[in-house]
Amino acid sequence: MGNIDMHVHTRASDGILSPNEIVDWAKKLGLMGIAITDHDTVEGIEDAIEASKEYSDFFVIPGIELSAIYNDVEIHVLGYFIDFKNKEIIKITDQIKNHRIQRAKLIVEKLIKIGYEITFTEVCDIAKAGAVGRPHIAKVLLRKGYVSSIQEAFEKLLIKGQDAYVERFKLTMDEAINVIENANGIPVLAHPRLIDSKISIEDVLKKGIKGIEVYHTRHSYLHSQIYLKLAQKYNLFITGGSDYHDEMINDKPTIGSVSVPYHTIISMKNK
Known part of the structure; x- marks a missing residue:
């Protein structure tokens, strides 16, 4: 078998x-x-x-x-x-999905306020048909040269305590x-x-x-x-x-x- x-x-x-x-x-x-x-x-x-x-x-x-x-x-x-x-x-999964979308939008808004040129549309393009999340935002930041790695994006901006963090469901x-x-x-x-x-x-x-x-x-x-x-x-x-x-x-x-x-x-x- x-x-x-x-x-x-x-x-x-x-x-x-x-x-x-x-x-x-x-x-x-x-x-x-x-x-x-x-x-x-x-x-x-x-x-x-x-x-x-x-x-x-x-x-x-x-x-x-x-x-x-x-x-x-x-x-x-x-x-x-x-x-x-x-x-x-x-x-419950629909509820989580909707919260993910709202969370991603709030993160993008925070990034824009602190000087990063990024749009929610760019994040969705990375995610394609999948659930939108922080990894997709990190990939946009990497693609634009704001960070040198996905890990750096998280550590610098996206984890708890950093400027673009938003609490999750x-x-x-x-x-x-x-x-x-x-x-x-x-x-x-x-x-x-x-x-x-x-x-x-x-x-x-x-x-x-x-x-x-x-x-x-x-x-x-x-x-x-x-x-x-x-x-x-x-x-x-x-x-x-x-x-x-x-x-x-x-x-x-x-x-x-x-x-x-x-x-x-x-x-x-x-x-």
Whole structure:
């Protein structure tokens, strides 16, 4: 049996490839399936599922990655096997999308006031049909030569405490987990290695999380072993994925650079 990349982003949020392109590349790269887990949106799922029908031995898991706040720290919660047509999840993701747009407009307004020549139209051109966000604003600033890197744009202007920062829409951990479960999904803690070290991972897992992303591109072997033990201790589902957004190696996307066996995900679905 083949493997499944359980953490993939499309152009519907902040990826660079369309859902169709993601599916075609994943198949070419030898995967048996992928989970579409765009940030705070379900808009790419249906297109990916339709594209997967071209192949008899490939499938798409409908998912999402929700941003939540826990003890003033941002934590991401993955939702798997969600009903992406669920009214509640559509309502909350539409609300987040609308707030993203307003937030981006406010950031652009702040940048203009402090002397940067930038327009919201330029930001939308970068984002294309995807959700507008700070990375797209950073790319415009980079393209215009105001900064030398995306990271510099964030550190100089776009993070909390800097001149162009605007607060984001926040779900609590409980809200994020409830949204996923009400859409018949499985809430899974995303990339625990990336969570602020002042947060106890075990305390987060006790909030109602049903799985943990043990394997991730930013996890060392040692970290994966730690999270594997936690999964076993709390009887959690074990997942893993590339968290693919835009990285290319030899003109090929790095989809599937981290993946998990097909049979483990099927058993997860069956349970």
